[in-house]
Amino acid sequence: MSGHKAAYDDLDTTMIAYVGAVGTIITFFTVFAVAALDLSFEKKQNVEKVIEIPEVNSDSILANQAAALSEYRWIDQDKNIVVVPIDRAMEIVVQEEQEKQKQAKTKTP
Template identity: 35%
Template sequence: MTDTTENTHDKPAAAEHGHAESTAPSYDDLNTPMIALIGFLSAVVTFICIIGLQAAYLQYSTTHEAEMRNVPFSNVDSLVTAQQAKLNSGYSWVNKETKTIAMPIDQAMKVVAEQYESN
């Protein structure tokens, strides 16, 4: 009989009156300073990541451009020589139907200059 009386004394007064016991806080308040701190730190971390990625890209692009510019002059000279030989190779047909011919650049410049002088 003592067990039954002890259990009834342990219950709060709200439960005796038929009210349900609630574990939720009595107010709903946001921790504004903590939210502001987390937002600020997130912005700083994002800014640092952006700056770091820009620095890494700049380093990569500078290295890549330097590698691309490292072409031996012998290759460039031989390429220029081959192009000049092709341009100065003489007369040839480009398109027989339209009567278009290819001629050396020096000769073409002389023809164009004569045409403009006669006008």
């Protein structure tokens, strides 16, 4: 009884330890690689979105907005909705308010 013969269903502890160690090492390096890729991607996005912000020509944007505020155009022809230049719209509002005030004065005894 001094020597124990290994049976086919006995656990191979050295192989289990080897597979566990190799799996741990592979897992460690995989996690490290994913973290490094994430950091690299984050730095690249930071450079693209924060540091190298594309310059916008504000003069052309302001000119487009000014043109949109100073022209007549249809929004919806079926519903008769029109865009009026801002100066004309302000005149119309002032006229309407003056008419309301005149009507209010004539109605008061």
